[in-house]
Amino acid sequence: MKQSTFSLARLLVLVSLAVVLALFYAIWTHSTDPGNLSIIFLTALLVAVFFSDARKMPALTPRKVFYSLAYILFLIKEIIKSNFDVARRVIQPVMPINPGIVPVKTKLKSPIGRMILANSITLTPGTLTVDVRGDHFYIHWIDVTDGDEQGATQAIVSGFEKYLEVIFG
């Protein structure tokens, strides 16, 4: 056995994965009985041990957990803000739209980090990731304020990237 198999970091990742799985199951089934819950947790732990790949998992550090929570709050704030923005555009008699597809550049390297970035951009109304080619995302933007690559990157991506760089960096 390799030494890394039993490291504390791996154990932490496994246990937190099992907790999340067990929580999902417990919420769906409304389980509150302690005996029931412990069986759910043991099963979840078994699933986590057999089906997780520790090499592909980012190591859990308090800093990353904190940034993940901050990222979720930031994303909710952005979604609410831009929903109001798009709603305002829809109800005006002459719709103030200025649409176009702009390229932006991402600094993120990890595939899952990029996926989360592209999905966050799409989830935020007003911007929609149309394609990904290499380092560049092509984004349909409902109000192009800056067609320049750097300006668009600054306006759309950098807010999300600040958090994702720490989480997946």
Add this chain to the structure above:
Amino acid sequence: MEGYRVAGSLIALTGSLFLFLGALGVWRMPDVYNRMQTGTKSTTLGSILTLFGLGVYQPEWMGQMLILMLFIAVTNPISSHALARAAHHTGVPLTQKSVMDELEEDVPLPTERVLEETLSEGEEQ
């Protein structure tokens, strides 16, 4: 009527207002991409708020509602991205109002060239 019921109803009502604005946007917007902006994504907040309102109205459902909101947040962008990408690759044009389309100026993907060749072969026959 208890306070939380009123609050839950109001939240769900706000959600349906966003859903209505999304539908209005689908009708008013000039092209596929802009319609997608409102049609698939103003509904993000709309459906999330409606589910959250249900959770407040019926507190024992809140756990399930939170999971449903998570599923919507995870799956919604994937479907809108796939639709937009397919539309652009099959050559659905942007509206005249559009300022720019950087993607068109770039080299087409191999699959696009294959599609073009297949189409031109079909014309020859």
